[in-house]
Structures are given as C-alpha cells and as structure tokens.
Amino acid sequence: MRLRALLENDALGLRLLGGEDELDRTVRGVMTTDLKDPSRYLSGGELVLTGLAWRADPADAEPFVRILASAGVAALAAGEAELGDIPDDLVQACSRHRLPLFAVNESVAFATITEHVVRQVSGERAGDLAAVVDRHRRLMTSGPAGGGPEVVLDLLGSDLDLRAWVLSPTGRQIAGAGEPLESGLAATLAGEHLAATRTGRRGPHRLSIAGATYSLFPIRNTGRGPAPASRDVRETVLSDWLLAVEADAGDWPAARLDLLQGVTQLIAVERDRRDAARTVRRRLAQEVLELVQTGAAPAEIAARLRVAAPVLLPGLGTAPHWQVVVARVDWEQEAGQGTPVDGGPIAQALLEEILVDPATVGAESADRIAVAHSGDEAIALVPLAAAPLPDSEDEGPAIALGLHADALLAAVRAPLSSGLADDGRLTLGVSAAVHSAEGLRGALEEARHARRVAAARPGRVCAAGHHELASHVLLLPFVPDDVRRAFTARLLDPLRDYDRRHRAELIPTLEAFLDCDGSWTRCATRLHLHVNTLRYRVGRIEQLTGRDLSRLEDKLDFFLALRMS
Numbered sequence: 001m002r003l004r005a006l007l008e009n010d011a012l013g014l015r016l017l018g019g020e021d022e023l024d025r026t027v028r029g030v031m032t033t034d035l036k037d038p039s040r041y042l043s044g045g046e047l048v049l050t051g052l053a054w055r056a057d058p059a060d061a062e063p064f065v066r067i068l069a070s071a072g073v074a075a076l077a078a079g080e081a082e083l084g085d086i087p088d089d090l091v092q093a094c095s096r097h098r099l100p101l102f103a104v105n106e107s108v109a110f111a112t113i114t115e116h117v118v119r120q121v122s123g124e125r126a127g128d129l130a131a132v133v134d135r136h137r138r139l140m141t142s143g144p145a146g147g148g149p150e151v152v153l154d155l156l157g158s159d160l161d162l163r164a165w166v167l168s169p170t171g172r173q174i175a176g177a178g179e180p181l182e183s184g185l186a187a188t189l190a191g192e193h194l195a196a197t198r199t200g201r202r203g204p205h206r207l208s209i210a211g212a213t214y215s216l217f218p219i220r221n222t223g224r225g226p227a228p229a230s231r232d233v234r235e236t237v238l239s240d241w242l243l244a245v246e247a248d249a250g251d252w253p254a255a256r257l258d259l260l261q262g263v264t265q266l267i268a269v270e271r272d273r274r275d276a277a278r279t280v281r282r283r284l285a286q287e288v289l290e291l292v293q294t295g296a297a298p299a300e301i302a303a304r305l306r307v308a309a310p311v312l313l314p315g316l317g318t319a320p321h322w323q324v325v326v327a328r329v330d331w332e333q334e335a336g337q338g339t340p341v342d343g344g345p346i347a348q349a350l351l352e353e354i355l356v357d358p359a360t361v362g363a364e365s366a367d368r369i370a371v372a373h374s375g376d377e378a379i380a381l382v383p384l385a386a387a388p389l390p391d392s393e394d395e396g397p398a399i400a401l402g403l404h405a406d407a408l409l410a411a412v413r414a415p416l417s418s419g420l421a422d423d424g425r426l427t428l429g430v431s432a433a434v435h436s437a438e439g440l441r442g443a444l445e446e447a448r449h450a451r452r453v454a455a456a457r458p459g460r461v462c463a464a465g466h467h468e469l470a471s472h473v474l475l476l477p478f479v480p481d482d483v484r485r486a487f488t489a490r491l492l493d494p495l496r497d498y499d500r501r502h503r504a505e506l507i508p509t510l511e512a513f514l515d516c517d518g519s520w521t522r523c524a525t526r527l528h529l530h531v532n533t534l535r536y537r538v539g540r541i542e543q544l545t546g547r548d549l550s551r552l553e554d555k556l557d558f559f560l561a562l563r564m565s
Contacts, residue, residue, distance in 0.1 A: 004023040033048060429446075
C-alpha cells in the first residue's frame, strides 16, 4: 500500500506534518518502537510508530531520524499522547532527511494502525507471491548471460505484460522489448530520472507523459552486494543506466517491486560485463595519450595507432584519420563539504556515451571509441573512416567524416543538464581531423583549447570546436570580467541610456550597421529606414561615444563590445 492511502482513512487519525512529495512511497510493513536506535529491527519500507519516549532533549531528534532514513523506512508516525504537539526539532529533522512525518491523534491506538497496515499489505502479497517466486526463478535462469537484457525484458512483457526499456543517462536506448521509445520521450525520461536522483528522491520515480505513466528504476548495483552508502551520488549519476517501465509502480505490491529490483540487478551484471570489454580500448587510448604527452617520437606513436586502428575500426584497409575530443566535468565544492568528487572517471564514462550516435540502439555501439582520462580530463581518440568526395572517382581525393561539437551535445544537453543540476558543468572541445601521428599532439592541444573556450561560456553543458579557434571567439572568453565590463560600459552604456529615454534604437542600428560592413544603402534597407534617418542615428552614436564609425579602429571596438556584452 502507499502512504497516501493512510491519509484517506479518517479512522486512523493521521495528520501529515511533512513530506508531501513522498506520499507515493510503498509501505511494506509496520513497526512500533521507542528505542533510540531501532536499526537492527528495520529492513526498509516500514511505517514506524513511536510514542517519543526515546526523546530526552531536542538533540535526540536528528540521530533518530537519520537512522530511520538510512534504513529506508517509508515514514514516521509520532503519537501526540506523550508530548501533545509534535516537537519542531523532529519536524525539521524529518524535513532534512526527506522522511514523511505523521502525527497520530491521542485518541487512536497504535494497534489500530498496525492492524490496518498488516491487513492491507498481507492481502496484496498473498495474491502475487507464488507467481513472483516462479518469475524470479525464470529470470535468474534466463538472465543476461543467456542473451542480454532483451531476454529479461521479454520475460517482463510475456509474464507481467510490462513494456520496458533500458536507457543510458543521455536517453539512448540500450535495450528494449518491442517497439523502441521515441528519442524525444527517451531523453525526457532520462532527464526526469537524473533530476529525481540529484534531489535525493528514492526510486522508482514516476511521471506521466501524453497520457502514459512511466516508472523509472535506477540500475546501480553490480550484483555483488550493495554500493557503499556513503558514496556521493555525483560519482555515478551521469553514468548509471535506468530501467523505464510503462506502468504505475505506485500501486504495486512489495513483491512485484522486489521482482523489478531483481531485474535491475541482472541488468547491472550485464553492464559490468560490457564495461569490462571496454578495458582494451581504454588501455589503447591511455598508451597513445601517454606517448603524445611525453613527446615520444612520431614513429612510436604511429606504431601504437596501427595497433589501435583494427580494434576500433575492424576491416579498415588503410590508416584512418583521427580526431581528439576532450571533456571535463566540474562540480562546485562548498567549504567543509568533504572530499572533492573525482571528475576524471565520470567524464570518461560520460564521453564514451556522448560519442555514440544517439539514434543507435544497443550497448555494443561504443566499440569505435577509445577514451582515456588524465587528471580531471577525459580524452577520446576517435578514428574516422575516410569517405570519397561527392561525385569523385574511387581513386579520387577523400575527406574524413568528422565530429562537430554542437552536434555532439544537441541530443543530450537537456537530460545531462538535469543530472548536473545547479552544481555541475560539462565542457567539451573537439579538434580537427588529422591523418598522422605527427598531427596528434597538435590535435590534443587544439581540443583542450576548444574546451577552455567552451568553459568560458554560460550554461551547464557547453562545447566548442576547432573552427572557433581561428577568430576573435578564441580571445574573448579569456578577457577578465572586470576589463570586459569596463570596456563595454564605456562604449555601450551611453547608447543604452539614450535608448531607454528616447526609444531611439541606437544599439540595434549599430549592430545592423556593422553587420552590413558600413554600407549605408544595405543597412537602411535592412532596417526599413530612409538613408538620411540612418545617417542621423549614426551621427548620434558618434556624438554620444566620441567615436568615428568611418574609422576601422572604432568599428572594431564597437564590434568587440557588442560581442562581449
């Protein structure tokens, strides 16, 4: 049963004091305690009833609630018979730990609540338990080792009539039974899951889209025991898979939820197996990176590339072109927050996913990608098969089909922004394609410079490509903020003030005039003005700023001020 159902029964005398967003939690049992530490008797999912006899002073509330939250209880119900109103310290502690808190009217016995919960939970379990046991057996004997996650998802469809998909954190479909999810829907589900995970909400997360309800289960455990409870969620949130089920898990009995948790563990085992297969590619990338960074001879680097090419592009007869992509994940760290999160492995796993075509289904599609990490950076070595130029002969010139920075992040920006929340940033830089070992060091530096350009831009997810390094775009991000503000204010503030007072549109006129390379006729046509009106506005701009728009130096200053503002 769900917590919400307890409030709907007036005979139970419950009043909600906090945790409105958590009322869809499932209650799997009930326990009455006045122990300061009841953890040994808790298994998770209980409604805990207490008369508050454990509370000697306000400081006792925080450790008691922390113990309950760590044990995974569904909610706490405190009786009013002992102290009257529930103490504020208990209300605040429950709020901090996202633990729903009920007040129990002094006229209602705990036995009444216990009897109601036991009757409801036992009735739901009795009808489903035998079938669940059989399904567990079938799942364990037909798990991923016997055909991948698709086998497990097929069983969910045939036995429970559930449509389900395994998704990456970017919303790419890893596996599914039946029709694949539409890419926009998959990205939305992934984003909602990441946002819920970052806020500390317990799964499964549920949401409704276009009349359908989906339940999202995190795939975290490796099948070799639970993850450490103290692990920072930011270490895994951007790399964990999720199981999306088209159903409302809020109405499920505990036994069915347990079955789905078992499914996620089976899929996690498969995830481990496939991650292990990436070891060879990661090692190749690490070896090449170390050679490049230590200034090894081009011949030695070329030898390692010849080894890498058949692994990353099987069947390729000639040496490929190469492209370097650098990514970095940064987390804001508050004073006293503990050990900083190591961004290198996070960026490595994330870059391996980003470099896969989002329209590609399956987990094996990352076989062309070799990603190493050095410090906080992840560095990808991407081989590019050469393609003939359009309408050329077979023996004619060829070009490398390269990656583009904006295109890489277009499909994944929304879900990843949800996972980064308000304290994380992903920045990415892409080099030009090179065709030899001699160009690889330059490509690495180019990708790093491009990433720094991206880092200077606003936004949680930013990218820049090599083509941006040959213009003023490379220089502007590195102008100190105080210099930037002073420069733009000196040139543009007089025009903005005048526009506010007179609605003269001097700033739009200046932008159009520069875009038209100072052509009076073209600018007047674009703005739908008479040339004399345009001349009047430009004259006013020059009068207010003391600049001359016929001089190249002054045009350049205005151009840069507009770009930096």
